[in-house]
Amino acid sequence: MTEPGWKLSGDLENDRAPQLEITLESLSDFYGIDPPTLSRFEKPNSDLWQIDIFFDGRPTDKFVKELLDKAGLLQWHHTFGPVEDRDWVSESQKLLAPVQAGRFFVFGAHDADKADANLVNLQVDAGQAFGTGKHETTAACLALLDALGSDISPGKFLDLGTGSGVLALAANKLWPAASGTATDIDPIATDVAVENASINKVPIREFKPGIPGVAFKTADGLDDAELQSEAPYDVIIANILAGPLVAMASDIVAALAPGGVLILSGLLITQQSEVMQAYQDQGLQLIKSEESGEWSALQLTS
Numbered sequence: 314m315t316e317p318g319w320k321l322s323g324d325l326e327n328d329r330a331p332q333l334e335i336t337l338e339s340l341s342d343f344y345g346i347d348p349p350t351l352s353r354f355e356k357p358n359s360d361l362w363q364i365d366i367f368f369d370g371r372p373t374d375k376f377v378k379e380l381l382d383k384a385g386l387l388q389w390h391h392t393f394g395p396v397e398d399r400d401w402v403s404e405s406q407k408l409l410a411p412v413q414a415g416r417f418f419v420f421g422a423h424d425a426d427k428a429d430a431n432l433v434n435l436q437v438d439a440g441q442a443f444g445t446g447k448h449e450t451t452a453a454c455l456a457l458l459d460a461l462g463s464d465i466s467p468g469k470f471l472d473l474g475t476g477s478g479v480l481a482l483a484a485n486k487l488w489p490a491a492s493g494t495a496t497d498i499d500p501i502a503t504d505v506a507v508e509n510a511s512i513n514k515v516p517i518r519e520f521k522p523g524i525p526g527v528a529f530k531t532a533d534g535l536d537d538a539e540l541q542s543e544a545p546y547d548v549i550i551a552n553i554l555a556g557p558l559v560a561m562a563s564d565i566v567a568a569l570a571p572g573g574v575l576i577l578s579g580l581l582i583t584q585q586s587e588v589m590q591a592y593q594d595q596g597l598q599l600i601k602s603e604e605s606g607e608w609s610a611l612q613l614t615s
């Protein structure tokens with residue numbers, strides 16, 4: 314087992330972030346370690362930015378103290394601890410082989426010659442965003458989407474936690490006339506998803522009503538004016554993790570159209586009842602579940 318990643322997070326005025334970034338780089342240089350990744354994104358309706366620094370393993374207390382001291386942030390209200398979620402990127406890199414789930418065939422560029430004209434082909438390379446299709450959590454969503462297929466024809470869909478964009482791309486291929494939205498808390502993922510959309514000839518649309526294609530946005534959950542302006546969504550797919558899914562239950566259900574379809578993934582079978590309960594409390598009912606290995610994906614409706 315690899316050591317879990319550690320994350321230091323807090324909110325900061327954006328003009329103070331560069332100092333932190335520079336300090337991080339120079340300290341890492343000094344200690345001869347690879348600089349940890351610092352990501353920042355603007356918090357909606359606020360002057361603050363959320364800063365996340367991801368460490369490969371647990372950094373020493375000395376390093377952290379020195380970092381905060383040199384960046385002038387000794388008084389900074391921050392959190393520091395192991396990253397709850399898996400290392401999505403390295404999980405996805407292990408998963409380079411092409412995969413077929415339902416009518417979808419997901420492959421990396423190196424397997425482009427294996428594309429099958431009878432299937433819906435999606436080229437998604439393992440890179441800085443999670444979602445090559447091979448992971449059980451993704452494959453289960455693809456299978457559920459495939460099964461929905463032409464039974465429904467949603468006007469709007471949302472892929473929450475889009476990673477590589479794979480599920481939004483798949484949904485666009487199923488429902489090309491729909492206005493799709495794909496969002497991720499990680500700005501790198503959003504960029505990768507946009508790139509994958511163009512590789513797969515999925516039209517990238519703006520946030521305007523009624524335009525087919527997929528609009529992309531970096532945001533924390535549904536806490537974003539543009540994501541809200543698109544609601545309600547006829548289909549929402551969220552492959553995140555049990556914890557965030559439970560925490561976001563009321564926001565997600567509020568954004569789902571009456572009679573809409575919700576697909577939840579990223580939960581272990583052992584977490585299924587907890588997640589289901591959170592959504593049943595919001596008035597949803599379970600239509601079916603798709604289990605694969607230790608993972609489970611749920612399809613619910615309002």
Ligand code: SAH
Binds near residue numbers: 445477478480502532
């Ligand atoms: N949808 C892809 C990727 C799933 S990985 C697939 O099915 O393969 C989960 C993604 O959720 C990661 O890219 C992570 O950055 C994102 N994520 C985690 N918390 C989030 C939040 N609060 N809001 C939006 N995205 C989130």
